[in-house]
Amino acid sequence: MARTVRPVATAELAASVAAYARALSARRWRTLQGLAVLVVCIALAGWAAEVRPLTLYAKFGNVLSYVDAIFKLDTGARVWTAPREWFWGLRKWLPLLGQTLLIAYVGTIAGAVIAFVCCFFACANLVRSRWVARAMRRALDFNRTVPELVFALIFVYSFGLGPVPGVLAIAVHTIGALGKLFAEVVENIDMRPVEGVAASGGSWVQQIRFAVLPQVQSNFLSYALLRFEINVRSATIMGFVGAGGIGDTLLIAIRNFYYSDVSAILLLIIATVMCIDSGTEKLRHRLLGGERPA
Amino acid sequence: MTAGTRLRQSMLASAAGIAARHPAQFQPAWRAQLVPALVTAGLLALFFYGLSVLGFSFAMIGKGGGQLMVILAVMLPPDPQSWHQVVIYLGELAETLGMAFLGTLCAAVLAFPFGFLAARNVVPGWLVHILSRRFLDTIRGVDTLIWALIWINVVGLGPFAGVLAIICSDFGAFGKLFSEAIEATDRKSVEGVLSSGGSEIQAVRFGLLPQVLPVMLSQLLYFFESNTRSATIIGIVGAGGIGLALSEAIRTLEWQQVSFIIVLLLITVSAIDYLSTKLRMAIIGPRPV
Numbered sequence: 001m002a003r004t005v006r007p008v009a010t011a012e013l014a015a016s017v018a019a020y021a022r023a024l025s026a027r028r029w030r031t032l033q034g035l036a037v038l039v040v041c042i043a044l045a046g047w048a049a050e051v052r053p054l055t056l057y058a059k060f061g062n063v064l065s066y067v068d069a070i071f072k073l074d075t076g077a078r079v080w081t082a083p084r085e086w087f088w089g090l091r092k093w094l095p096l097l098g099q100t101l102l103i104a105y106v107g108t109i110a111g112a113v114i115a116f117v118c119c120f121f122a123c124a125n126l127v128r129s130r131w132v133a134r135a136m137r138r139a140l141d142f143n144r145t146v147p148e149l150v151f152a153l154i155f156v157y158s159f160g161l162g163p164v165p166g167v168l169a170i171a172v173h174t175i176g177a178l179g180k181l182f183a184e185v186v187e188n189i190d191m192r193p194v195e196g197v198a199a200s201g202g203s204w205v206q207q208i209r210f211a212v213l214p215q216v217q218s219n220f221l222s223y224a225l226l227r228f229e230i231n232v233r234s235a236t237i238m239g240f241v242g243a244g245g246i247g248d249t250l251l252i253a254i255r256n257f258y259y260s261d262v263s264a265i266l267l268l269i270i271a272t273v274m275c276i277d278s279g280t281e282k283l284r285h286r287l288l289g290g291e292r293p294a
Numbered sequence: 295m296t297a298g299t300r301l302r303q304s305m306l307a308s309a310a311g312i313a314a315r316h317p318a319q320f321q322p323a324w325r326a327q328l329v330p331a332l333v334t335a336g337l338l339a340l341f342f343y344g345l346s347v348l349g350f351s352f353a354m355i356g357k358g359g360g361q362l363m364v365i366l367a368v369m370l371p372p373d374p375q376s377w378h379q380v381v382i383y384l385g386e387l388a389e390t391l392g393m394a395f396l397g398t399l400c401a402a403v404l405a406f407p408f409g410f411l412a413a414r415n416v417v418p419g420w421l422v423h424i425l426s427r428r429f430l431d432t433i434r435g436v437d438t439l440i441w442a443l444i445w446i447n448v449v450g451l452g453p454f455a456g457v458l459a460i461i462c463s464d465f466g467a468f469g470k471l472f473s474e475a476i477e478a479t480d481r482k483s484v485e486g487v488l489s490s491g492g493s494e495i496q497a498v499r500f501g502l503l504p505q506v507l508p509v510m511l512s513q514l515l516y517f518f519e520s521n522t523r524s525a526t527i528i529g530i531v532g533a534g535g536i537g538l539a540l541s542e543a544i545r546t547l548e549w550q551q552v553s554f555i556i557v558l559l560l561i562t563v564s565a566i567d568y569l570s571t572k573l574r575m576a577i578i579g580p581r582p583v
Contacts (some may be wrong), residue, residue: 042395045396046392047392048393049392049396049457050453052449052454055449055450055454103348109341142560145523145560145564147526147527149530150540153544154552157547158358158362158364159355162348164348164354167348201299201302237439237440241530241541244348250440262444266440269436270435270436273435274431
C-alpha cells in the first residue's frame with residue numbers, strides 16, 4: 001500500500017533551503033577565518049625559525065647521499081656484505097648500551113619511589129591543607145618542565161662527568177612526570193574505603209596502605225613502565241652532555257663522519273628501544289587486565 | 295572514648311573466637327605474596343647492582359651535593375646582566391616556539407596519510423600494516439636530538455635543522471597515534487556511507503574523518519606543548535633555539551643567566567600549557583583523550 005506523502009509547499013522548502021545555505025556559509029566562513037589565523041601563525045613561525053625551503057630543496061641531495069654514505073664501509077662496499085666489519089665495535093658498544101639501560105632503570109626506580117611518596121601530598125582529597133597540596137604540585141611542575149638535559153648539564157658540573165649525573169637527571173625529571181600522573185590517579189579513587197579505614201581508627205598511613213594502594217597499584221605500575229620506556233630513549237642522549245651511556249660514542253661518530261658506525265649504533269639503539277617497547281607494552285596489557293591503556 | 299575505639303576493643307576481645315571460626319582467613323598469605331616479594335627483591339637487587347656499577351658512592355654524592363648547593367646559591371637571584379641580553383633571549387625564545395609550532399604541524403600533516411595506511415580497518419592487508427608500523431617504530435626509536443645532529447650534517451647549523459628534527463621524531467609518534475585513533479573508530483558510520491552508495495574515499499571522508507579529527511587535533515595540541523619543551527634543548531647541539539644560549543651560559547659558568555633562562559622557560563611553557571588547554575576545550579569539549 002502506497003503511503004500518501006504530503007506535498008511540501010515550495011515557499012516552505014525554499015525558506016529551509018535558504019536557512020541551510022546560510023548555516024553552511026557561516027560555518028565555511030568560520031573555517032576560513034581559522035585557516036587565515038593558521039596561515040599567519042605559520043608565516044610568523046617560519047620567519048622566526050629561519051625556514052629556508054630553498055635550502056632544503058638545494059640540499060635534498062645531501063639527505064640521499066648521507067643515507068647512502070652511512071650504509072657504506074670505508075672500503076666502498078655495502079655494509080651488509082661484511083657484517084663483522086660493520087659491527088666491528090660491538091664489544092665496546094654493547095657494554096655502553098647496557099650502561100644506557102641501567103641509567104634508565106636506576107633513574108626510573110629512584111624517581112618512581114620518590115614520586116610515589118610525593119604524590120600523596122599533592123592530591124586534594126587526601127591532604128587537609130590546600131597549601132601543602134598546591135606547593136607540592138608546583139614543585140612537581142618544576143621538575144617536569146625543565147628538560148632532563150638541562151638538569152644533566154647542571155649535574156655534570158657538580159657531580160663530574162659519567163653516568164651519575166645522567167641517572168640523577170632522569171630521576172629528577174621522573175619525579176615530576178610520574179608524581180603528576182600518580183596524583184591524578186589518586187584524585188580519581190573511590191573515597192569510601194578511605195572513610196571506612198578512617199572510621200575504624202586507621203591512621204593516615206594506614207588509610208593509604210589499606211584503602212588507597214589497592215585501588216591505584218596497577219595504574220601506578222603501568223605508568224612507571226611507560227616512563228621506563230621513555231627514559232630508555234632519553235638515556236641514549238645523556239652522553240651528548242657527558243652524562244654517560246652510548247650517546248657520547250654516537251655523538252663522536254656523527255660529528256667525525258664515521259659513517260658506517262653511525263648506522264650500526266643507530267640500529268643497535270632502535271633494536272633496543274623496540275624490544276623494551278614491546279616488552280613493557282605486553283606487561284602493561286597484563287597489568288591492566290586487557291583493558292586498553294590510556 | 296570514641297565509638298570507633300569501643301568497636302575496636304570489642305572486636306579485639308572476641309578476636310580469638312573469630313580466628314577459630316574462620317581459620318582460612320587467618321592463615322598467613324605466603325603463597326599469594328611470594329611472587330610479588332620475589333619480583334620486588336629482584337628489582338631491588340638490580341637497582342643496587344646498578345648503583346654500584348654506575349659509580350655511586352656516599353662520598354661522591356656528598357661532595358657533589360655540596361657543590362650543587364653552591365651552584366644553586368650562586369644562581370639566585372636570576373639576573374640577565376643587561377637589557378640587551380634580555381632582547382636576545384626573547385628572540386631565541388620566539389625561534390624556539392616557531393620551531394616547535396612548525397615541526398609539530400608539518401609532522402602531523404605528513405603523518406596524516408600514514409595513519410590511514412597503518413590502520414588495520416582502512417588498509418586490510420597485514421603486510422602493509424606490519425611494514426608501515428615497523429617503519430613508524432623505527433623513526434620513533436631515534437630521539438629528537440639524534441635527528442637534529444643528523445640534519446645539521448645535511449642543512450647546516452641553525453633552527454631549520456631543529457624543525458626538520460622535530461618533524462622526523464614526531465612523524466613516527468603521530469603516525470602511531472593516528473592509526474590507533476582510526477582503529478578505535480565506530481564501523482557503523484562507514485558502513486552507512488558505503489550502503490547508501492558512497493565510494494571508499496567518500497566512506498573515509500564522511501564516515502571516518504569526522505570521528506578522528508577532534509582526537510587528532512587534541513593530540514596535535516598536546517604535542518605542541520611537549521615539543522616546546524624538547525625544542526629548548528635542541529639548541530644544545532647547535533640546531534637553533536634558546537638551548538644554545540642556555541648551554542653557553544652553563545659552559546661559561548654564568549649561573550645567574552642560567553636561572554634567568556630557566557625562569558623564562560617555565561613561564562613560556564606554562565603559558566603554552568594554559569593556552570592549549572583552552573583551545574582543546576574549545577575544539578573537543580572537556581573530555582579527555
